[in-house]
Amino acid sequence: MVAQLERKRSKRVAKKRVRRSDADPHDLYERSVQDPDGDTAILARLFRRFRRREPVSLREDFCGTATLSTHWARSHRHRWAVGVDLDGPTLRWGERRHLQSIGPELRRRVTLLEGNVLDGLGPRTDIGCALNFSYSVFKTRDALRGYFAAARDKLVRDGVFVLDAWGGWGVVRPDLDRRKVDDFIYEWERARFDPLTNEILCYIHFELAGGARIDRAFTYDWRLWSVQELRELLLEAGFRRVHALWERTDADGEGTGVYWEPVHTENQELWWTYVVAER
Ligand SMILES: C[S@@+](CC[C@H](N)C(=O)[O-])C[C@H]1O[C@@H](n2cnc3c(N)ncnc32)[C@H](O)[C@@H]1O
Known part of the structure; x- marks a missing residue:
């Protein structure tokens, strides 16, 4: 969802003309927001940095269409992934898009589980992740700490848990970013921020070739968490060390x-x- 943050992502997806009749919000979302190859590379890099070994298994919480899980398994013949999401239809869309046409060997290395990330489903993995700020659905400290404890339980002994975080003074100002992707326009709207609760309401809209629109294709009713709050809650949930990372910039910023x-x-x-927590 939030590559919307002007994250410069190289998309190698073939250009395809999208008309209203064949526009599919999940397809548009994957093409405009997600970068599963980039995410696979950075997750492996972060794991090596903190654990000095190669990661094999990934748990993708809030996996949606499970594009990251699939790319993770594809990236090496020993790698396997578990994706967890509450929404059955979204998981089944991902299964049709990413898993139906692949060989049985790769298919065996991706498990999609319909359920709540709090429920501790599935095996333990080297890496756990909750990307694109999906953990922000938990709006109280108790709820988020509970999720972090559940995520910790699903890691192997030297596992790491990776989150992304966002902020800046522009985030709390209502605004709409537009970006062209292939022949459609992706819009990320920050509609409302409540300074008393830190709740933030965001939408994704798409404008298709010819001008037809899919308004509010996706809605995000979140709490905006600060890095420091994430760090404190991860430690309270039992993680041993937490690393709040920051991207280095070049001379041009x-x-x-x-x-x-x-x-x-x-x-x-x-x-x-990124925020990285060591189990
Ligand atoms: C915006 S999508 C995230 C998709 C993907 N992870 C990404 O990086 O773009 C958020 C997903 O979280 C799922 N979700 C929300 N609350 C959940 C929960 N408690 N347990 C499991 N999945 C949940 C929704 O069904 C939705 O598919």
């Missing part, structure tokens, strides 16, 4: 894709980063 762990940093209009 552009992101380099290299993450370090400063103690303090400067705020920006919009930022996006």
Whole structure:
């Protein structure tokens, strides 16, 4: 959902003209928001950095159409993935798109589970992740701590849990970002922010070739969590160490894709980063 944060992602998806009649919100979402190859590479890199070994297994919480789980398993013949999501129709869409036409060997290495991320379904993995801020559906400290404890339980002994976080002074201002993807336009709307509760309401809309629109294709009713709150709750949930990372920039202020762990940093209009917790 939130590659919307001006995350510069290279998309290798073949260009395809989208008309209203064949527009599918999941397809448009995957093409405009997700970068499963990039996510696979960074998750493996972060795991190696903190664990000095190769990661084999991934748990993708809030997996939606499970594109990351599938790409993870595809990326190496020893890798396997578990994707968990509450929404059966979305999981089945992902199964049809990503798993139906692949060989049985790869198919065996991806397990999709319909259920709540709090329920502890499935085997333990090296890496657990909740990307694109999906954990923000938990709006109280108790609820988020409970989720983090459940995620910790599903890691192997030296497992790591990876989250992304976002913020900046622009995030709390109602606004709409538009970005062209192939021949459609992706819109990320930050519709409302409540300064008393930190609740934030966002939408994804799509504008198709010819001008037809799919308004509110996806709605996100979240709490905006700060990195410091995430860090505290991860520690309270039992994680041993938590690393709040920040992307290094070059002389022009552009992101380099290299993450370090400063103690303090400067705020920006919009930022996006990773938080890594060691079990
Ligand atoms: C925006 S999607 C995230 C998709 C994908 N992870 C990504 O990075 O783009 C959020 C998903 O979280 C799922 N979800 C919300 N609450 C959940 C819960 N408690 N347990 C499992 N899945 C949940 C929804 O069904 C939805 O598919």
